[in-house]
Amino acid sequence: MSTEPSPTLDAPADDRPQDDLTQQVYNSPKERAIKYLLGACALVSVLTTIGIAAVLVIESIPFFQNVALAEFFGDTRWTPQFANKHFGIWALLSGTVLVTVISAVVALPIGLASAIFISEYAVPWMRQILKPGLELLAGVPTVVYGYFALTFVTPLLQTFIPGLGVYNALSGGIVVGIMIIPMVASLSEDALQAVPDSLGQAAYALGATKFETVVRVDVPAAFSGIMASFILAVSRAIGETMIVTLAAGATPRMTLNPAESIQTMTAFIVQVSKGDTPQGTIVYQSIFAVGLVLFLITLVMNIIANRITLHYQERY
Amino acid sequence: MSTDNPADDARLSPASVDEPTFQNGRADGAADEDAPPVPNSKSSPSAVQPKVEIEDLDFWYDNGDTHALQGISMDIAPHQVTALIGPSGCGKSTLLRCVNRMNELIENTVLEGGIHVDGQDIYAEDTDPVMVRRRVGMVFQEPNPFPKTIYKNVAWGAEVNGYTGDMDALVERSLRQAALWDEVKDQLHSSAYNLSGGQQQRLCIARTLAVHPDVVLMDEPASALDPIATSKVEETITELKQDYTIVIVTHNMQQASRISDETAFLYMGRLVEMNPTDELFTRPEKDRTEAYVTGRFG
Numbered sequence: 195m196s197t198e199p200s201p202t203l204d205a206p207a208d209d210r211p212q213d214d215l216t217q218q219v220y221n222s223p224k225e226r227a228i229k230y231l232l233g234a235c236a237l238v239s240v241l242t243t244i245g246i247a248a249v250l251v252i253e254s255i256p257f258f259q260n261v262a263l264a265e266f267f268g269d270t271r272w273t274p275q276f277a278n279k280h281f282g283i284w285a286l287l288s289g290t291v292l293v294t295v296i297s298a299v300v301a302l303p304i305g306l307a308s309a310i311f312i313s314e315y316a317v318p319w320m321r322q323i324l325k326p327g328l329e330l331l332a333g334v335p336t337v338v339y340g341y342f343a344l345t346f347v348t349p350l351l352q353t354f355i356p357g358l359g360v361y362n363a364l365s366g367g368i369v370v371g372i373m374i375i376p377m378v379a380s381l382s383e384d385a386l387q388a389v390p391d392s393l394g395q396a397a398y399a400l401g402a403t404k405f406e407t408v409v410r411v412d413v414p415a416a417f418s419g420i421m422a423s424f425i426l427a428v429s430r431a432i433g434e435t436m437i438v439t440l441a442a443g444a445t446p447r448m449t450l451n452p453a454e455s456i457q458t459m460t461a462f463i464v465q466v467s468k469g470d471t472p473q474g475t476i477v478y479q480s481i482f483a484v485g486l487v488l489f490l491i492t493l494v495m496n497i498i499a500n501r502i503t504l505h506y507q508e509r510y
Numbered sequence: 511m512s513t514d515n516p517a518d519d520a521r522l523s524p525a526s527v528d529e530p531t532f533q534n535g536r537a538d539g540a541a542d543e544d545a546p547p548v549p550n551s552k553s554s555p556s557a558v559q560p561k562v563e564i565e566d567l568d569f570w571y572d573n574g575d576t577h578a579l580q581g582i583s584m585d586i587a588p589h590q591v592t593a594l595i596g597p598s599g600c601g602k603s604t605l606l607r608c609v610n611r612m613n614e615l616i617e618n619t620v621l622e623g624g625i626h627v628d629g630q631d632i633y634a635e636d637t638d639p640v641m642v643r644r645r646v647g648m649v650f651q652e653p654n655p656f657p658k659t660i661y662k663n664v665a666w667g668a669e670v671n672g673y674t675g676d677m678d679a680l681v682e683r684s685l686r687q688a689a690l691w692d693e694v695k696d697q698l699h700s701s702a703y704n705l706s707g708g709q710q711q712r713l714c715i716a717r718t719l720a721v722h723p724d725v726v727l728m729d730e731p732a733s734a735l736d737p738i739a740t741s742k743v744e745e746t747i748t749e750l751k752q753d754y755t756i757v758i759v760t761h762n763m764q765q766a767s768r769i770s771d772e773t774a775f776l777y778m779g780r781l782v783e784m785n786p787t788d789e790l791f792t793r794p795e796k797d798r799t800e801a802y803v804t805g806r807f808g
């Protein structure tokens with residue numbers, strides 16, 4: 195303890211500066227600069243989205259001058275590389291839908307169940323293993339997942355399904371599902387954690403079991419967050435490229451049979467843009483049309499998801 | 511909804527639970543005609559079998575580091591309001607939670623001694639805590655309605671417990687018992703979160719009553735409420751004792767003397783004194799009680 199008096203403590207009270215109340219602090223240049231800076235950052239993503247949409251639309255115009263919308267949406271064959279060219283988007287769209295549905299069937303239940311387990315059932319040491327484990331899974335590069343599908347999952351599936359080809363939608367879909375599990379689990383778990391403890395207490399005090407409490411209180415209360423995790427994950431699955439390029443094949447085909455080799459919209463875009471297709475050809479132009487469809491699907495899905503969320507969400 | 515739970519009856523596993531929650535007479539009539547007359551003083555304590563008997567209860571938090579309750583023994587008479595008073599941290603909430611095994615949701619706790627409800631050991635090995643909580647309901651300090659409609663809040667517990675009767679009637683009766691019906695009858699299907707704090711608390715009481723417990727535990731149910739809402743909740747409690755046995759924690763001595771028949775004073779985890787309320791406030795047996803109820807404390 196120093197005996198020397200602290201200068202600040204001993205400063206006379208009337209020494210403090212007399213604040214000028216008309217001084218513009220609230221609206222100072224600094225405050226305004228910060229506001230504009232933050233606004234500019236927020237604008238980056240909006241402008242990017244608008245930019246992408248604009249490029250897709252503009253670049254698709256030459257394609258649709260050559261290929262009628264009726265063919266694009268009416269034909270079921272996609273054969274741009276052949277002499278007899280067909281541009282029926284359904285052949286690619288069905289591949290994307292097939293892979294997305296399979297991956298959702300895998301990832302949504304497993305992801306939500308994992309989230310429920312981690313947030314409601316796991317004791318601390320389990321949580322400490324599971325959470326980093328999930329994050330690790332989320333960090334695996336998709337090319338690794340792709341080879342995992344090709345060299346492990348497909349041979350495994352072939353032992354159950356005789357005659358399954360090397361390239362098939364099932365294997366790709368399952369592995370895309372595995373890839374998005376961490377996203378569903380982690381975001382849903384955050385949503386479940388955010389549900390106030392007092393709601394669970396109320397449920398238990400009414401004679402509910404743990405499971406009833408989770409299913410009838412926690413999950414509904416976290417619904418909008420869980421829904422958001424589903425949408426993000428499914429959007430991710432729709433856009434996934436590497437796994438399906440490696441494991442699902444390069445055969446545009448209108449089918450809903452998961453055992454067949456297919457091609458997704460993303461895989462087609464990669465194939466064309468990495469190949470030696472000269473710019474300006476109709477094949478090259480087609481990737482923008484495909485990209486536009488992909489963009490619209492994601493947009494519509496987000497809108498639907500927003501509607502669902504608004505309709506069902508429980509506020510607390 | 512209620513029919514998706516037929517297996518629920520399996521939870522009545524302890525065969526000794528002789529009075530399934532929804533088959534007692536109260537489930538279809540309003541007030542019990544045969545409710546025993548309310549004994550108003552302790553002059554004949556042995557005449558009525560206690561509803562809840564707490565015997566030499568000890569309770570620890572943090573794996574035994576915090577000895578929160580020490581050798582508590584008390585009998586709680588049926589159809590009475592029993593108030594628990596005492597300074598902050600003396601163990602009132604802890605004691606309350608022990609009576610419906612809500613304490614088991616807190617990790618690293620230890621309990622010794624016993625609690626009987628209607629003569630049944632609620633900590634016996636074959637007693638299911640879920641069944642205990644259906645018989646001994648609880649209302650919390652902060653109103654905690656579910657983020658659902660008013661109707662669904664009230665129906666929730668009954669639905670989960672496999673109630674197959676007329677749900678509309680049950681909801682109405684419970685809301686009436688909680689003195690909330692007239693205020694909400696036109697907005698049953700709007701969110702419970704649109705209600706005021708006092709209304710939410712009465713909704714939580716209604717929700718608890720809808721499960722038809724025998725005993726209702728209330729942990730400072732009016733502490734978050736303004737005087738008008740408080741007096742409504744107090745009225746409700748006074749009405750309820752015809753049908754239920756009520757244990758209420760309160761910091762408010764006037765409230766204890768207004769609504770309770772018996773009062774127990776806890777201090778540092780021990781029961782100092784339990785007596786009829788008017789006696790405890792006017793002629794306390796112990797000096798410490800007197801110091802506390804007269805406000806000369808510490």
Ligand SMILES: Nc1ncnc2c1ncn2[C@@H]1O[C@H](COP(=O)(O)OP(=O)(O)OP(=O)(O)O)[C@@H](O)[C@H]1O
Pocket residue numbers: 571572576578596597598599600601602603604605616
């Ligand atoms: N969850 C818990 N974990 C550890 N210790 C706890 C826990 N809850 C209560 N305690 C301790 O147990 C003792 C009794 O607490 P309790 O909450 O029962 O007191 P109370 O009488 O209800 O107080 P208040 O009037 O402030 O609500 C206190 O010393 C408290 O610190």
Ligand SMILES: [Mg+2]
Pocket residue numbers: 602603604729
């Ligand atoms: Mg308390």
